[in-house]
Amino acid sequence: MAGRDGSVSGIPGRGARQALSNRAPNLKGYHVCPDTHTVRVRSRSFLALVVVMGAVAIPRAAVAQDEAGPADAAPGRLIVGFTPKAMANGDANEATEDVGGERVRRIRSVSLDIVDVEDVDAALDEYLEQPGVRYVEVDHAASALSNDPLWANQWNMQPVSASNKGTANVEPAWARSRGDGVVVAVVDTGVRTGGSDLDASRVLAGKDFVNADDDATDDNGHGTHVAGTIAQSTDNDRGVAGVAPGAKILPVKVLDAT
Numbered sequence: 555m556a557g558r559d560g561s562v563s564g565i566p567g568r569g570a571r572q573a574l575s576n577r578a579p580n581l582k583g584y585h586v587c588p589d590t591h592t593v594r595v596r597s598r599s600f601l602a603l604v605v606v607m608g609a610v611a612i613p614r615a616a617v618a619q620d621e622a623g624p625a626d627a628a629p630g631r632l633i634v635g636f637t638p639k640a641m642a643n644g645d646a647n648e649a650t651e652d653v654g655g656e657r658v659r660r661i662r663s664v665s666l667d668i669v670d671v672e673d674v675d676a677a678l679d680e681y682l683e684q685p686g687v688r689y690v691e692v693d694h695a696a697s698a699l700s701n702d703p704l705w706a707n708q709w710n711m712q713p714v715s716a717s718n719k720g721t722a723n724v725e726p727a728w729a730r731s732r733g734d735g736v737v738v739a740v741v742d743t744g745v746r747t748g749g750s751d752l753d754a755s756r757v758l759a760g761k762d763f764v765n766a767d768d769d770a771t772d773d774n775g776h777g778t779h780v781a782g783t784i785a786q787s788t789d790n791d792r793g794v795a796g797v798a799p800g801a802k803i804l805p806v807k808v809l810d811a812t
Contacts, residue, residue: 630674631658631693632681635666640686649684653677668693700788700795708794724797733798738784742777744770744807751793752782752803760805770805774812777805 632655636646646667650657655669655677665688671677674692681690705711711724737758744762747754760770772778781803786796 628693630670632669632690633693634669634690635688637686638665641665645686653680701791702795704794733801736801737804738801739804739806740777740781741806741808742780743774743809744772744777745781745805746772746778751787753787756785757803762807764807764810770807
């Protein structure tokens with residue numbers, strides 16, 4: 555399921571980027587660079603969940619902040635990610651010169667520059683037109699997103715980086731929504747709430763198609779694991795965090811214990 559406004563933000567694959575580029579005039583809130591098909595999302599990303607037989611798919615987000623930037627943004631400062639090639643051949647330097655920015659720091663290990671600019675909004679647009687730019691965002695203070703003790707071990711939820719590319723990057727999504735008002739059907743082995751870090755009040759009455767009744771209690775464990783990944787109780791000083799802790803789970807049991 556997607557957000558209520560039907561929008562999805564992130565870095566699509568090549569085919570999706572071309573499709574976005576072709577449809578760009580009809581996509582409100584998107585800026586698509588015609589040369590690189592890089593997508594800038596003006597609004598913060600929201601949460602998207604797709605669940606099929608226990609699989610959860612969430613698009614990666616590389617999001618530039620809103621035009622005014624968050625309240626804790628460093629005035630006039632951007633973080634610009636480049637391709638390694640752009641760093642090596644000088645395109646990164648030329649891009650910053652063309653934008654009229656001043657580089658204050660370079661972190662080669664992750665191919666990014668920290669740059670001061672006069673006009674943040676104009677620079678966000680101009681950088682995305684430059685060759686070799688992977689993303690650009692307003693520099694702002696970071697804070698812990700969850701007090702769950704195992705949050706730091708959830709690499710799959712952390713921001714995308716050079717060493718951690720296949721992540722959900724939930725921070726920009728949580729800034730927009732934590733899944734409140736969304737119901738996610740978990741088509742799996744059922745869901746069990748007793749003793750788990752999954753709020754029973756967020757699990758709806760389901761259906762058991764294995765035993766042809768309405769008791770969709772998990773007798774295997776896999777369905778409960780998937781449900782926890784989606785909507786585990788979050789920021790409660792226990793266990794791990796869920797991707798959409800505000801969402802509700804609809805258990806649909808189609809697999810037995812074996």
